[in-house]
Amino acid sequence: MAELPEMVKIIKIVNENPYVKTFFLDKKIDAKPGQFVMAWLPGIDEKPFSLSYAGNETAITVEEKGAFTKAMFKLKEGDRIGIRGPYGNGFTLKTNACVVAGGCGIAPLAPLIERLKNPFVIQGARSKDRIIFERRFASAKISTDDGSAGAKGFVTEVLERALAKTKFSIVYACGPEIMMTKVFEICERHGIECEASLERYMKCGFGVCGQCEADGLRVCKDGPVFSSENLRKIKDFGSFARLKTGKKVAINEYANWRCQ
Amino acid sequence: MNLETELCGIRLANPTVLASGILGVSRSLLSEVIRNGAGAVTIKSISFEPREGHKNPTVVAFEGGMMNAVGYSNPGAAAAKDEFAGLKKLGAPVFASVIGQAPEDFVKVVKTLAGLDFAAIEIPLSCLHTPGFGTLAGQDTPEKTHEIVKAVVKATKLPVFVKLSPITKNLGEVARAAEKAGASAITAVNTMGPGMVINIDAKTPVMGFRIGGVSGPALKPVAVRCVYDVYESVKIPIIGTGGVTTGKDAIEMMMAGAKVVGIGSAVHYRGIDVFRKVCSEMSEWLKANGYSCLDEIRGAAHG
Numbered sequence: 001m002a003e004l005p006e007m008v009k010i011i012k013i014v015n016e017n018p019y020v021k022t023f024f025l026d027k028k029i030d031a032k033p034g035q036f037v038m039a040w041l042p043g044i045d046e047k048p049f050s051l052s053y054a055g056n057e058t059a060i061t062v063e064e065k066g067a068f069t070k071a072m073f074k075l076k077e078g079d080r081i082g083i084r085g086p087y088g089n090g091f092t093l094k095t096n097a098c099v100v101a102g103g104c105g106i107a108p109l110a111p112l113i114e115r116l117k118n119p120f121v122i123q124g125a126r127s128k129d130r131i132i133f134e135r136r137f138a139s140a141k142i143s144t145d146d147g148s149a150g151a152k153g154f155v156t157e158v159l160e161r162a163l164a165k166t167k168f169s170i171v172y173a174c175g176p177e178i179m180m181t182k183v184f185e186i187c188e189r190h191g192i193e194c195e196a197s198l199e200r201y202m203k204c205g206f207g208v209c210g211q212c213e214a215d216g217l218r219v220c221k222d223g224p225v226f227s228s229e230n231l232r233k234i235k236d237f238g239s240f241a242r243l244k245t246g247k248k249v250a251i252n253e254y255a256n257w258r259c260q
Numbered sequence: 261m262n263l264e265t266e267l268c269g270i271r272l273a274n275p276t277v278l279a280s281g282i283l284g285v286s287r288s289l290l291s292e293v294i295r296n297g298a299g300a301v302t303i304k305s306i307s308f309e310p311r312e313g314h315k316n317p318t319v320v321a322f323e324g325g326m327m328n329a330v331g332y333s334n335p336g337a338a339a340a341k342d343e344f345a346g347l348k349k350l351g352a353p354v355f356a357s358v359i360g361q362a363p364e365d366f367v368k369v370v371k372t373l374a375g376l377d378f379a380a381i382e383i384p385l386s387c388l389h390t391p392g393f394g395t396l397a398g399q400d401t402p403e404k405t406h407e408i409v410k411a412v413v414k415a416t417k418l419p420v421f422v423k424l425s426p427i428t429k430n431l432g433e434v435a436r437a438a439e440k441a442g443a444s445a446i447t448a449v450n451t452m453g454p455g456m457v458i459n460i461d462a463k464t465p466v467m468g469f470r471i472g473g474v475s476g477p478a479l480k481p482v483a484v485r486c487v488y489d490v491y492e493s494v495k496i497p498i499i500g501t502g503g504v505t506t507g508k509d510a511i512e513m514m515m516a517g518a519k520v521v522g523i524g525s526a527v528h529y530r531g532i533d534v535f536r537k538v539c540s541e542m543s544e545w546l547k548a549n550g551y552s553c554l555d556e557i558r559g560a561a562h563g
Contacts, residue, residue, distance in 0.1 A: 007461035042464035046316035204319035216288035247335035
């Protein structure tokens, strides 16, 4: 039961947009859609990333935000990073599904979309230049905050319009937590099952340190994907998350800290 | 089998205690651990000021054990006061873990947390990998131990547990210093080492802090010996901690002299319900070997 990083070569780097890169790794990881790995830059830090390709190819998709991702962006093909995992539970595969992605939230949902049968995909971004996997999911219904691509507005509005026509059996969601809470509210109102992938600051990644806990559930071990039953119970969902000190703060304060 | 145990006047439904540093960041997670069978739980250590701790990797597992160098990340005493309100409702005793540099620092935290429903206060004077604390600050000498324990005992009515390091020379002497200063129990032991794991491809130590404390199965024989030594040195009860993963491990620790056992890394090896598993395995072993209660085996290895 060793949980140690293994150095893995980056075989390909794809610029998804000016802010996001996908790093393809020279290692086959037997992972379910929605599972994550801990990525280690020796001497710098280690952070969790959902697998954006899982199966024949292995990749993580990274937005340049803080010190760690800035260091990631300096890496070239042939460089190596440490990887341990996969960790977490992953999504359950169901039919007649709708997938709602906001921004980087498309990353863990991408391998799911590829495994679902004809899912209805809604993808939101702040603007056209921030859309990820545009060609990979050409049939996705796009919405942007500024209207520079697809419908102007939020993914939740697209979801409401879609639900007026189709009764989905399940909605999968990943994106900013505020978006996910709104998607979950809509699902609850329509009596539709929801699975959302949550993000919290992590340390061990395998369920022992407690850092990522949300109302008694460990996001790294019991999640990161939570079903409606758990989302109803997690009072922190959409409200609170923990800083590196373990201090519980409002979700907006947490989100601002994570962008530093 | 009735595993009910009394520790320093505190009633535990069974002798398994969640060790500090594992899962104990929130009231709700402690509640989850209790739901999974722990007889008592210990919170993650609290200092007066908030601390971010070391950079990741902070917790890893290697073949044979676990290593951590979390660096005492914690939200500070004031935030802990909110986090750990209403502990009575959890249904099992909760122990505070309090850290500091000078004796006054411990006292400040103890006073801030006073009024919450903690059943005891544990002071680890034995962390191996946080500058300013534990062994790196010499808190594990008999003199320092005496000084800090005396200050904490004076500041609270609760029983005070002192967590010792397996790397301390003359462990019995340190335990006696703690007992003399008014400690109610000894927690033996903290992690050992410090150790290091190097990734040979990266040619770099894996831990963010380069070194870390070793726990889990690798620590167990060392912890058993420490408990054995402490049992010979003091009259106060011992919380035997270090690599306890199965019911048989717990029995072994008790035969060395532990009144109850601490469980931490085993959450990784056997899941969050390891507490329930250890208890049922203890009961089975006792029954199979014709014992009717734990007192028949406690200290049995001392002849």
